[in-house]
Each structure stands twice: as structure tokens, then as C-alpha cells.
Amino acid sequence: MSDWLFFIEVSLAGLGSGALLSLTALAFVLIYKATQVVNLAVGEILMLGGYLFFAFAAGMGLSPWVAIPLAVIGGGIVGGIVERGIIRPMLGEAAISVFMVTVGLGSVLVGLVELIWGTDPRSLPNFIATAPLFLGEAYVSRKIAVAFVVAGIVVTVFLVLFRFWRGGVALRATATDQAAAYSCGINVPGVFSLAWIIGCATAAGAGVLLGAISGISPTMGIFGLSALVVVIVGGLDSILGALVGGLALGLIQSWTGTYLGGEYTSVVTFSLLIVALMIRPYGLFGTHEIERL
Template identity: 80%
Template sequence: MSDLLFFIEVSLAGLGSGALLSLTALAFVLIYKATRVINLAVGETLMMGGYFFFALAAGMSLPVWVAIPLAIAGGGLIGAIVERGIIRRMLGESPISVFMVTVGLGSVLVGLVEFIWGTDPRSLPDFMGSAPIFLGEVYVSRKIAISFVVAAVVIAIFLVLFRYWRGGVALRATATDQAAAYSCGINVPGVFSLAWIIGCGTAAGAGMLLGQIGGIAPTMGAFGLSALVVVIVGGLDSVAGALIAGLFIGLVEAWTGTYLGGEYKLVFTFGILILMLMIRPYGLFGTTEIERL
């Protein structure tokens, strides 16, 4: 019985981690869905969200309820600046060129954080509490449980907005056919900016949640690599795929890390990535594109 309870606790922790992976993967999906750009700097934008919150709540002593939206807005501002100042100027360039720009952007953000705050890990001001939560006899970390709930609510809101909100419809129309969206009067450049702002703001919010659990450090961007695996497994243009694949990868990492050792987590994660690329390159729920010559 004790082994079963332990397995359930590990699984719940994995679902909590998976929800954060899904939330981070959502930032990848939003940007790619609208602009066809794989933003490899999402992990570093996540890191910036944690440091923005640290600067506002700890450095400037602002109330948490003020620091949280400002940190998310800071992530959105990064997205707006990058899209307007860099990505839009590269329209028509090869996809690999744009991809490498996002790689360089990630390195710039890491260097900026190390220059301002140094390389030492830091703890964020606690706004979740530390009292444990018990589901019957099963222990669940309060921070992981809250992060799971927040991520689930945010993803559900996005699913509803994509379906019913005018901006969500415009984003889906732009993702389907940019020329047709132009002909229908949709402001496609505005949709591009909106996607980058919302995507980077979402990543910044995920960074605050992740920082509450394990603190912040310039190496936080590595979390974005696991989220990229989630995106590829679920489908680069699928919000539902990001949700399902994130929970799945979170469970796999929790099980392998607990029962086999932490050094095997990435082995299994990227093993799943390689297997998926071999079997279904467009992901579980991604749109299959057929090119005719």
C-alpha cells in the first residue's frame, strides 16, 4: 500500500511539472501557429519572467499582486520588441536564419541576466505558502498543486479564446492562410505582434511559477528544451497537443527520475522525441502538410 501511495505522489508531482511544460509549450505553439517561427528563446523568456518578478517583488518591494502582472507584461514587452525590431525585418529570409536569430536572442538574454543579477541562483519571494496538501493519504506539494491549477486554467482560457474571441479567430485564420487573411481585412502584422506578446507573456508567467518551486537561475532556460520536446511530440501548431504531451512528458520524467535516477530523465525525454520524429514527424495532433511537386 505504501508503494502505491508513493507512486501516486510521484505521478501527481509529474502532472504538476507537466502542466508547467504545457504552459511553456503553449508559448512555442502561439508564436509558431501565427508566424511559422520556432522561437528557441522561449526558455530564456521564461527565465526573464522569474527575474522580472524578483526585481519587482524583492528589489523594489512591490506587492505580489502588482509584481505578477508587471512581470508578465515585461515578458510581453520582450515579445513585442523582438517581433517588431527583429523578426518582422527578416520576413522572406530562410527559416534557418530566423531560427538562429532566436538562438542568439536566448544567449543575449542569459548574458543580460548574468550581467545584472550575477550567476548565483536566487529564491523568489514566496506567495504560495508551504503548507502541504493531502488528498486522502496522498501528499502533494502546495506549490506544485497551485502551479498545476494555474496552468490548467490558463490553457483552458486560451482554448476558449481561440474558439470564440475575435483575435483568436484572426490568429487561426492567419495561421491557415496569410494571403486569405489579408484579403478578409485581417491585420496580419498585428496578429504577428499579438502572438509574440501573448506567447512571451505566457512564458514569463510560467517562469514565475517555476521559480516558486525551484528558485531562479540563468540556467532556467534549459526548461525550454523539455518544452520544445513537448511541442514536437504534441504538434507544433496544436494547443491541445501541447497540453496532452506536456502531461505525458511530465509523468515520464517523474517516473524515470524517481525509479531510475535523475540522469535518465533527459535520456527518456529525448528518446521519445527521436521516436516521434521517426514515426510521426508532425506530432500527435499537428497538421500534416502535403507538398506536391
């Protein structure tokens, strides 16, 4: 009985981690869905969100409930600046060129964070209660439970918005056919900016939640690599894939780290990536595009 209880607790922790992976993967999906750009700097935007919260809450002494929206807005502003100043001038260039620009952007963000706040890990001001939470007899960290609930709400909201909101319809139309979207009067450059702003704001919010659980450091952007595995397995253009893939990978990583050892987590994660690319390169829920050359 105790073994089963321990397994349930490990699984609940994995679902909480998976929810954060889903939220981060959503940032990848939103940007790729509208602009066909794989933004490898999402992990560093996530890191920046955590540090912005730290700056507002600890540095300026603002209430955490004021600092959270400011950090999210800050991430969105960075996304808008990057899209307008760096990505848009590169439209029409080779995809690998744009991809490498996002790699360089990630390194620049890490360098700026280290210059401003240093390289030492830091703890965020507490804004989530630490009292134990029990589901039946199973213990789950309250911070992880809150992260799971918030991530689930955000992903659900995006699913609804993409289906019914006019801006969401414009995003879907642009993702499907940019030329047709132009002909229908959709402001495609505006849609690009909107996607980058919302995607980076989402990543910054995920950074605040992740920082509340495990603290912040300039290396926390590595979390984005696991989220990239999620979107490749789930589908680069699928919000549902980000949700399902994130929860599944969170469970797998939690089980692996607990029963095999933490050193095997990366091995299993990226082995899963290789297998997924070999079997279903467009993802479990991604669009299977067939092009005639």
C-alpha cells in the same frame, strides 16, 4: 499499499511539472501557429519572467500580487519588441535564419541576466502557502498544485479564446493562410505582434511559477528544451497537443527520475523526441501538411 501511495505522490508531482511544461509549450505553439517561427528563446523568456518578478518583488519591495502581472507584462513587452525590431524585418528569409536569430536572442538574454543579477541561483519571495496539501492520503506540494491549477486554467482559456474570440479567429486564419487573411482584411502584421506578445507573456508567467517552486538561475531556460520536446511530440500548431504532451512528459520524467535516477531523465526525454520524429514528425495532434513541389 505504501508503494502505491508513493507511486501516486510521484505521479501527482509529475502532473504538476507537466502542467508547467504545457504552459511553456503553449508559448511555442502560439508563436509558431501565427508566424511559422520556432522561437527557441522561449526558455530564456521564461527565465526573464522569473527575474523580472524577483526585481519587482525583492528589489523594489512591491507586493508579489503586483509583481506577478508586472513580470507577465514585461515578458509581453519584450516579445513585442523582438517581433517588431528583429523578426518582422526578417520576413521572407530562410526559416533556418530566423531560427538561428532566436537562438542568438536566447544567449543575449542569458548574458543580460548574468550582467544584471549575477550567476548565483536565487530564491523568489514566497507568495504561495507552504502548508502541506493532501489528496486523500497522498501528499502533494502546494506550490506544484497551484502551478497545475493555474496552467490548466490558462490553457483552457486559450482553447476558448481561439475558438470564440475575434483575435483568436484572426490568429487561426493567419496561421491557415496568410494571403487569404490579408484578403479578408485581417491585419496580419498586427496578428504577428499579438502572437509574440501573448506567447512571451505566457512564458514569463510560467517562469514565475517555476521560480516559485525551484528558484531562479540563468540556466533555468533549459526548461524550454523539455517544452520544445512537448510541442514536437504534441504538434507544433496544436494547443491541445501542448496540454496532453506536457502532462505526459511530466509523468514520464517524474517516473524516470524516481525509479531509474535523475541522470536518465534527459536520456528518456530526448529518446522520446527522436522516436516521435521518426514515427509522426508532425506530432500527435499537429496538422499533417502535404505539399506538391
